[in-house]
Amino acid sequence: MTIRCSLGTAKVLGLKRVKVDALPTTAYLMVGEHCRFNCAFCAQARNSGARADLLSRISWPKFEGQEILEGMAFPEAQSVLQRVCFQVVQDQVALEETKEWVKRVRDNSRLPICVSAGPRTIEEVEELLDLGVDHISIALDGATPEIYAQTKDGSWNERFTLLLDAAEKFPGHMATHLIVGLGESEEEMVNCLQTLYDRGITVALFAFTPVKGTRMEGIKPPEMPHYRRIQVAHDLIRQGLARADQFRFREGKVADFYLNIDELQNTRGGEPFQTSGCKGCNRPYYNETPGEELFNYPRLLTPNEVEVAWGYIKVEAKLMRTEEGV
Ligand code: SF4
Numbered sequence: 158m159t160i161r162c163s164l165g166t167a168k169v170l171g172l173k174r175v176k177v178d179a180l181p182t183t184a185y186l187m188v189g190e191h192c193r194f195n196c197a198f199c200a201q202a203r204n205s206g207a208r209a210d211l212l213s214r215i216s217w218p219k220f221e222g223q224e225i226l227e228g229m230a231f232p233e234a235q236s237v238l239q240r241v242c243f244q245v246v247q248d249q250v251a252l253e254e255t256k257e258w259v260k261r262v263r264d265n266s267r268l269p270i271c272v273s274a275g276p277r278t279i280e281e282v283e284e285l286l287d288l289g290v291d292h293i294s295i296a297l298d299g300a301t302p303e304i305y306a307q308t309k310d311g312s313w314n315e316r317f318t319l320l321l322d323a324a325e326k327f328p329g330h331m332a333t334h335l336i337v338g339l340g341e342s343e344e345e346m347v348n349c350l351q352t353l354y355d356r357g358i359t360v361a362l363f364a365f366t367p368v369k370g371t372r373m374e375g376i377k378p379p380e381m382p383h384y385r386r387i388q389v390a391h392d393l394i395r396q397g398l399a400r401a402d403q404f405r406f407r408e409g410k411v412a413d414f415y416l417n418i419d420e421l422q423n424t425r426g427g428e429p430f431q432t433s434g435c436k437g438c439n440r441p442y443y444n445e446t447p448g449e450e451l452f453n454y455p456r457l458l459t460p461n462e463v464e465v466a467w468g469y470i471k472v473e474a475k476l477m478r479t480e481e482g483v
Pocket of ligand 1: 183240242243271272273292293294332353361362433434435
């Protein structure tokens with residue numbers, strides 16, 4: 158049985174000799190190919206003309222399953238990896254295949270296992286958890302039903318309800334993915350984040366990434382100041398330092414974070430800007446182009462990177478104060 162893994166994962170498992178700027182601390186494995194859904198941004202979508210070995214902007218070479226399992230046992234891999242995540246492309250057989258893979262990985266490794274974008278019912282969630290899966294991500298991707306309808310098949314409300322029900326039944330085991338830059342306002346994204354954290358759901362933030370061959374290939378990624386504001390809001394909500402209803406918004410943008418920005422920079426440092434999601438998931442270069450400023454840092458930030466990231470927040474806050482005559 159063959160399976161695809163991200164190029165960075167292949168390097169960690171000793172299966173590819175490639176130069177990478179940051180190693181993944183999660184082994185990302187892709188089950189299934191060519192989804193039956195048609196997300197406008199996804200390389201694996203039904204009508205996508207993108208390369209079959211792409212998911213987001215990274216490539217996923219195929220290997221024999223045994224090679225992957227043996228790779229995970231290497232001491233080098235064990236010293237790097239903190240988790241295994243199955244990215245399930247929703248073809249008809251992918252979930253059944255995922256369950257087989259979960260058993261094989263569980264029998265060969267002690268790493269916690271995640272399954273992303275798999276289940277359609279609460280029973281399927283339960284089946285995966287019973288097999289020993291630690292976190293299950295039901296990807297919302299869009300922050301609102303309207304954004305979802307513009308970019309994805311199916312119903313946001315159905316997914317959202319499944320996610321909330323599963324979070325209530327299996328506390329601490331549910332996660333979701335949200336993509337910043339699909340057309341939602343900052344206020345909509347922040348409110349969605351608050352609702353999810355109130356239910357104990359782990360959120361992984363992504364920056365929209367145009368991929369050639371997809372319906373949204375011509376759309377630009379989010380502006381960095383916009384993404385940084387969402388990251389700060391996300392961090393404050395996740396840490397319980399502030400709530401969405403304490404922020405102030407102007408024309409859909411965060412105008413005030415409720416807390417003093419200089420103090421936040423001192424106390425939170427670079428953490429808001431590191432990759433979010435399940436513990437140990439750093440997704441290097443999932444959204445980024447090497448050599449350009451990173452949306453999600455897969456590692457600790459340097460002092461200069463911390464300064465630059467908070468700089469966006471400060472400049473915008475100053476601008477808003479000036480416009481408001483404060
Ligand atoms: S946050 Fe990371 S480890 Fe968790 S489901 Fe998403 S991609 Fe997988």
